[in-house]
Amino acid sequence: MITCKVCGNQEFHGVLFCGECGSQLAFAPDQKVDTLVYPNQIRGLNVDISNTIPKKLLEERDFILYYAESEEALDLPVQNEFSIGRLVEGQVIAPDVDLNKYEAYHLGVSRLHATIRIDPQQNKVFVIDQGSANGTFVNGYEIPANSEVPLNHGDVLTLGKFSLKVILPSEL
Amino acid sequence: MPEKTDFYRRLNIGTGASEEAIKKAYRLAVKKAHPDINKNEGATQLFLDIQEAYQVLSNPSQKDNYDSGRDPGGSTPNILTHIEYSQNALVELDESQVIYALVDILATEETQDKSNLPMNISLVVDNSTSMAGARLDMLKVAIKEIIQDLGEDDKVSLISFNDFAKVLLPSQSQPPIRQIESSVNDFFAEGGTEIYQGLETAYNEITKSMTRNYVNHIILITDGHTYGDEDSCLSLARMAAEEDIGISGMGIGIEWNDAFVDQLCALTGGQSQFVQDPKTIKDFLGQIITSLKQSDTRRVTLDMLPAPEVKVLSAFRVLPEALPLPLQDTYSLGILKKDTPHRILFEFLIDPIPGKLDRAIIASGEFTLKRTGKDLTIPFTLERKLVSDPEQLEPPIPEVIRAISHLAFYRLQEKAQHDVAVGNPGAAYQRLMNLSSHLMAKGEDALAKIAMNEAQYIKSHNNFSPTGKKELKYGTIHLMLPEKT
Numbered sequence: 030m031i032t033c034k035v036c037g038n039q040e041f042h043g044v045l046f047c048g049e050c051g052s053q054l055a056f057a058p059d060q061k062v063d064t065l066v067y068p069n070q071i072r073g074l075n076v077d078i079s080n081t082i083p084k085k086l087l088e089e090r091d092f093i094l095y096y097a098e099s100e101e102a103l104d105l106p107v108q109n110e111f112s113i114g115r116l117v118e119g120q121v122i123a124p125d126v127d128l129n130k131y132e133a134y135h136l137g138v139s140r141l142h143a144t145i146r147i148d149p150q151q152n153k154v155f156v157i158d159q160g161s162a163n164g165t166f167v168n169g170y171e172i173p174a175n176s177e178v179p180l181n182h183g184d185v186l187t188l189g190k191f192s193l194k195v196i197l198p199s200e201l
Numbered sequence: 202m203p204e205k206t207d208f209y210r211r212l213n214i215g216t217g218a219s220e221e222a223i224k225k226a227y228r229l230a231v232k233k234a235h236p237d238i239n240k241n242e243g244a245t246q247l248f249l250d251i252q253e254a255y256q257v258l259s260n261p262s263q264k265d266n267y268d269s270g271r272d273p274g275g276s277t278p279n280i281l282t283h284i285e286y287s288q289n290a291l292v293e294l295d296e297s298q299v300i301y302a303l304v305d306i307l308a309t310e311e312t313q314d315k316s317n318l319p320m321n322i323s324l325v326v327d328n329s330t331s332m333a334g335a336r337l338d339m340l341k342v343a344i345k346e347i348i349q350d351l352g353e354d355d356k357v358s359l360i361s362f363n364d365f366a367k368v369l370l371p372s373q374s375q376p377p378i379r380q381i382e383s384s385v386n387d388f389f390a391e392g393g394t395e396i397y398q399g400l401e402t403a404y405n406e407i408t409k410s411m412t413r414n415y416v417n418h419i420i421l422i423t424d425g426h427t428y429g430d431e432d433s434c435l436s437l438a439r440m441a442a443e444e445d446i447g448i449s450g451m452g453i454g455i456e457w458n459d460a461f462v463d464q465l466c467a468l469t470g471g472q473s474q475f476v477q478d479p480k481t482i483k484d485f486l487g488q489i490i491t492s493l494k495q496s497d498t499r500r501v502t503l504d505m506l507p508a509p510e511v512k513v514l515s516a517f518r519v520l521p522e523a524l525p526l527p528l529q530d531t532y533s534l535g536i537l538k539k540d541t542p543h544r545i546l547f548e549f550l551i552d553p554i555p556g557k558l559d560r561a562i563i564a565s566g567e568f569t570l571k572r573t574g575k576d577l578t579i580p581f582t583l584e585r586k587l588v589s590d591p592e593q594l595e596p597p598i599p600e601v602i603r604a605i606s607h608l609a610f611y612r613l614q615e616k617a618q619h620d621v622a623v624g625n626p627g628a629a630y631q632r633l634m635n636l637s638s639h640l641m642a643k644g645e646d647a648l649a650k651i652a653m654n655e656a657q658y659i660k661s662h663n664n665f666s667p668t669g670k671k672e673l674k675y676g677t678i679h680l681m682l683p684e685k686t
Binding site for chain 2: 042043044045047049051055170
């Protein structure tokens with residue numbers, strides 16, 4: 030059997046499209062991440078990032094999350110997998126990225142909300158919702174918990190009500 | 202050039218064998234030699250040899266050439282068949298695998314008859330209470346025009362039905378205008394919808410004036426559910442298919458039973474249309490008639506016999522009109538249009554394949570063309586070589602991916618319907634959202650929007666919107682048609 034990378038559904042070898050979510054399973058074109066592409070009307074957040082993101086960051090990083098409200102890029106650790114959430118006193122597992130300074134609590138971000146995984150070989154980035162209370166959304170569409178959903182350049186990633194713009198400097 | 206008796210020897214018959222005897226001998230020989238049964242070394246080659254012999258001997262013109270020592274030539278010059286697969290090979294696997302095949306048949310220029318075949322059509326119109334108003338008015342206009350436009354050799358009959366059927370216009374050529382007018386004006390909306398009554402009457406009218414040279418077709422126009430007589434309708438459709446009578450359906454509005462009408466049409470190689478706006482009735486009716494007019498060969502059937510370890514999972518007609526086909530041994534494909542191929546997408550499930558085979562037979566098939574003159578059979582074999590490593594597989598041509606992706610879209614909306622039916626609107630919502638994004642990615646913005654609106658509707662109403670279900674279904678079906686240029 031083969032496993033759909035988007036929804037985890039199992040299909041027979043030779044099946045070309047996932048029967049559950051419709052994603053292409055084999056022979057997909059390589060140059061672009063073949064994934065959920067969303068209607069333009071809710072893409073939104075078309076901001077000019079040339080002045081607000083340090084050039085150095087764009088040169089050094091594969092992946093940037095940009096918060097349009099405060100016009101800044103989040104401070105992300107330099108590693109290929111990290112969790113995002115909000116740190117609460119006494120919490121056993123702390124998230125790698127703490128969003129407390131952005132009023133995360135009021136925006137419905139869970140303590141361990143989501144995980145980002147970067148695959149530098151394939152130049153792909155995935156988000157995994159960790160069973161958050163208020164859900165994770167890509168371009169306004171709720172994604173299922175505990176499964177990898179690819180992120181494209183320009184996508185809007187929303188944790189609860191906290192919206193971030195996905196920037197892949199390689200695509201700029 | 203093989204020795205003259207060689208092909209006959211391969212089938213184990215004499216040179217004077219009749220067409221029927223050749224067919225029988227072929228069936229017998231194939232059974233014995235099929236590599237899935239005959240595990241001896243060289244069985245595959247034997248099987249292919251038999252196929253080759255039969256392909257020539259079953260074709261009158263090739264057989265003539267072969268008998269007189271000439272080169273039998275390729276497949277029939279008039280008719281082309283073509284097969285594309287989803288993979289260049291099968292994989293040696295200890296688990297089941299799936300492969301798709303697009304099977305095409307096309308009539309080329311020089312084979313076409315000089316003139317179009319005359320039509321023998323019967324219009325069967327639902328005049329139950331719900332048809333009253335714009336529907337029936339538009340229909341009256343459309344039918345009048347259609348009947349007047351028919352050629353002098355064409356035959357037409359007009360039948361109305363509700364709880365019982367009535368012949369408004371008995372089968373005839375070029376009925377006088379006054380008679381058309383008065384029969385159309387006899388439409389009066391009342392009563393229920395009993396499709397079988399209408400179909401049976403139409404079938405009788407058609408068979409009354411049926412000859413081999415006609416394109417026989419029943420056009421069913423309905424807006425409602427038929428109650429309790431679905432099975433009789435389907436067996437009538439099977440009988441009609443046997444006798445070269447096609448059935449096309451036009452469903453008006455949202456109440457009619459689309460799954461049932463689709464099946465009815467698929468059995469006979471007809472087409473099924475969803476008419477949302479009564480104003481478009483005329484266009485749709487004209488479209489059906491136009492496609493009937495273009496027919497070259499009256500009817501094509503396709504036999505598909507999967508190998509013992511193979512199961513046909515699904516069959517979907519892609520061209521000339523997209524429609525899912527109920528699984529059968531013999532598929533009635535309807536009439537063969539002059540310039541467009543018939544194209545069927547088959548999905549096969551193949552049992553685990555042990556190593557050591559060079560090639561695997563997936564299925565053997567045969568097209569039969571019932572022509573004005575002699576019937577013509579074109580056998581073919583679906584087979585693939587085997588590779589040990591999935592990495593060695595090569596991608597199919599884009600057309601195959603396109604067809605399979607559209608099948609996937611069709612299934613997504615089907616599953617969403619199922620989700621709602623079993624009380625899981627949340628799953629339906631997610632599925633339609635996925636469908637919407639895939640459609641958007643393919644540039645099908647209008648349908649993507651319908652899918653998204655429908656998802657939102659399901660979220661708040663826990664059910665499909667009145668029109669959404671059929672819009673989505675026929676929208677995904679119509680994606681199958683060739684790209685508009």
